[in-house]
Amino acid sequence: MNEMRYEAPETIEAAIALLVAQEHQPRVFAGGTDLIVQLKAEMIEPGMLVDIKKIKEPREIIISAEEISIGSAVSGAEIGENAELKALFPGVVESVQLIGSDQVQGRATIGGNFCNASPAADSVPALIAANAKAVIAGPDGVRKVDVADLLVKPGQTSLTTGEFIVSFVFPRPPKNTGEAYLRFIPRTEMDIAVVGAGVSVTLNPDGTCAAARLALGAVAPTARLVEPASDILVGNKLEEGVLADLAAAASAACQPIDDKRGTIEFRTKVAGVLACRATKIAWERAEKN
């Protein structure tokens, strides 16, 4: 009988040393709200859980003039309680606060949600829209990667042996930037997103769009940036024609499946609807900033 071990290293180096030893089949353990569920369902059989919650860097939130860093093992609840983060990245904060219940948010971490790599993960579209990079520590040193580039397929990131995400870093948003995350679920809480839309817009002084990023989740094997959105919005105001084009582009970017949460047709349609609604909210926030 496989007897699993639990380790709680106190430094990044100690964590890497444990994660590199593949013979132990180690898995990173943070909030456990996906990991323990999978463990109990016998979907995974790790030989060792490497708890990163005792390491300083994954637990920090650092806000500086140019860059904001959120540790990978910071919980959704802690992120939501940080007023500065909320003001800077309302979309990212909204997204982690939608994961599960209050009880789940007390444990679920932004890094765990990301690395579980569910196509429907709430944090991911918001992170992509906010232009986040993952700071990854591993046996070969530290590297920074655009978050979207780390997603390979459902359940898989491109992290290599011994690597783990230490934090997510974001450039400080320019003035007149607003962001938002919306998702569609059939109840009001407790569901996995059927469609998720994360948006960031920056406005010019004349009220037209200077920059825009729209990312969709749950409508493809991985969450992804909707490239045409930028072209549709930049230089324009948010008028009906623009919104219609945006909805069409969002729907066109979908490669969804039929499953117990939604149909292809539904997801495709609602992706367009949410893209517009999230953009409107982000726009309003941008106007206020």
Next chain:
Amino acid sequence: MSKYLVTANINGDEVDFACHADQTLMEILRENLNMTGTKNGCGSGDCGACTVIMNGRPVNSCLVLGAELQGAEIETIEGMSKGNELHPLQQKFLDHAALQCGICTPGFLNMAKSLLEKNPDPTETEVRYALAGNLCRCTGYDKIVRAVLDAAEEMRTTSS
């Protein structure tokens, strides 16, 4: 077989237990410590029946590992009343008939207690969203929400 020896603070008392790496707090409370007030409705974080307060935050104890609890402060339903004196929330649940079969009640009480510690004057909507992670199949939630709002009012009046 390796086991982890942990000392945690449960309801104000230092408690020792030995556990396997894959045992959850819910299992340890119920099986190792015979504290069966924390209930197992699903084991996967979807029903909230196992809610306890850990280091000041409400969590699903089925998604917390025993091995990580060294030094943790845990409040379970068994610690909610003082002697035979019920906490205002417990009292209000009785007054408002906010329970029928009662299996979800300990989880709701812990979640509500945690809510009111952070937000002593919640609106009905705030109460409903805070309790969204606790499933009840008997009551339809109406009387539970009323009980929590009433307890909040009483607790505000007594503390002021």
Next chain:
Amino acid sequence: MNEIKDLSKTNYKWVGKRTRRPDGPDKVTGRAQYGDDIVMPGMLCGKILRSPHAHAKILSIDTSKAEALKGVKAVVTHKDIPDHALLEPPYGPVIADFHDIARNVLAREKVLYDGHAVAAVAATSERIASAAIKLIEVEYEILPHVLDPFEAAQPDAPVLHDHQFTNGVTPAPDKPSNVFRVVSTERGDLEAGFADADIIVEREFNSKPVHQGYIEPQALIASASEDGAVELWTTTQGHFVIRGLCARLLNIDMSKIRVTASEIGGGFGGKNNLYAEPLAIRLSQKSGKPVRMVMSRSDVFRGTGPASGTYSRIRMGAKKDGTIVAAEAEIYNQAGAFKGSPVGRSLDSFFSSYAIVNAKATAYDVCVNRPKVAAYRAPGAPMATLGAELTINEIAEKLNIDPIDLRLKNAVQDGGESLCGVKYGRIGLTEVLEAVKNHPHYSAPLKANQGRGFALGYWMHGGGLSSVNANLLDDGTVAVATGNPDIGGSRSSMRVMAAEELGVELETVKPVVADTASMGYSHLTAGSRTTFATGLAVINSIREIIEKLCALAAKKWDIPVDDVTWEAGQAVTHRDGFDSLTLKQLAGMATKMGGPIAGHSEINAGGAGAAFSAQLVDVEVDPETGLSSVKRYTIIQDAGRAISPDYVEGQMQGGAVQGIGWALNEEYFYDDEGHLLNSGFLDYRMPVASDLPMIDTVIIEVPNPNHPYGVRGVGEPPLVPAPAAVANAVENAIGRKLGSLPLSPPKVLAAIETGTPRGD
């Protein structure tokens, strides 16, 4: 807002008051002992191996490796469960075929659903039991499967049972079928009725199976001793029924099995059946140790009975003035893997609120490769009511008649009868409908994208067998023991009725649920019968005690017993010179003057009263996503007499919310191989607190003349019209006809975009 409308105006001490429940403190402190909370020294952990296939022949089962694993103390397969002959016709309304029960608790020739139990082990730890399960080797030959009742009823469908030939059709069929039986009921002249109609509406409906959704999974401990005695603690709605089922299934004398009902964490009808009990008994017999078996949440969804999914067709004809002149219904009820869906109740529920002269209903009981269905709060009724009520609303709309007025016009009256001929005495239907019309919700304005729905439900609750023992203690307190597990607050109601009869303080009475060795037989806590039938037995028992108390007082005073009466907790006489004697005083004298005083009653309660529940619901639908949001809900229901109004309201609210889930989001998802994909609360979507508004209730009291306090069952009626009311609201919000539950957002959005408009 919660109101009570007492239409008989009587003054009671306790009945109808908001009183505290006796099991409350234990439940809010975590002290109450539910099935999984009980420990016995030396107990083993039992686990079940479940089928991974929807339909397959079992070619062989090899348990040798499991048996050899250190720590495994016993293993059982179907060889350890006696076989029983098939039930022969004629068939009663409820099917309890031990041939089927034996095969449901452990598969024999075939596995018939994903999750079907195949073998069980008992080991010294959960870890070892789980490992042992994996070592059992089963060879299967996979067969094609079928999940839908209409499909399963077709001649080319894969057949689950080669011995099953449809009952109730002529000529008798020569090919086996998944349709166990066809039942129908008819009155008047249907074709003449339709010929006379000015308009005819015909619609199709379907509903999916839904699970009762109790938060506590099934849990039990069985302990067998060397002399053949068995002790069983289990979460059940009927420990006497469980005793009987275990005894008959395993060929054990009933008196050898003692069953204690543990505190139950929700039942709703789903905990009336045998699941792991016989397996645990056998494992305990083989190992010589107590065996605990607790289902995981996934086991509960894969292995225990949901309510039937259905396909139905309704056709109704009416005159221009709103008189319904003909009504016809046909319903396919899925039974799951073994026969026995609630077809009788479906038949009885279609048109039973209305005095329709020409009516017919037909129901098909169909087997499919899913878990065997179990009762769920008014079994068979919500699905039938869905179709009937939506069709009636459409008729009202087409004739431009107010939907309440249409129902008042056709309402069945006192002394009428249901479609199946069940006689109503005095009923409160008109009072309920009038109360709806007069309720502020009925005329409140609606906002954009909102629709209001209405539906009416009927349920005839049960009576049946109940036994009660009541004992007067030396200090004047009274212990009342019943045989009914408390699933909704019945201990509270029993205490209220006993204290009312005695005229004493509530705390004087201690209600307990006794085990099967200590009491006479009581049937299930189900069918909304407990406050009625067990309440009646409580009242009888207390009245017997009162008789004896009066006799004691008469003896003490040396006067004829006819001169003594019981008033406000005391024995009194009109004769001069005698101070009254309190309960406490008499209790203190009893032993010295004759012996302990007790009362008991064993009844088969008749005289149940039909109950009607009417529901109004406002739903807002997001036109771009099809998301439905319940904004306002009002339930108006005739309770006869609300013994404990808080708990009557709780039943109403709980039932309605189950109906909301049924209507909007609850269903099972299967893959192409018949595997259940959503065996957890994440994707089996029950309503959460933030999904709902407050649920307003109005209790109407039109007392049932056959009960001393006028009680009518309240547990089941509130679910009956709820799915229909919610579906009607969504229809009205989007202006489209809807008939397929659940109304999940993709369905609603598709209806908005391409569905049939309401007016068509």
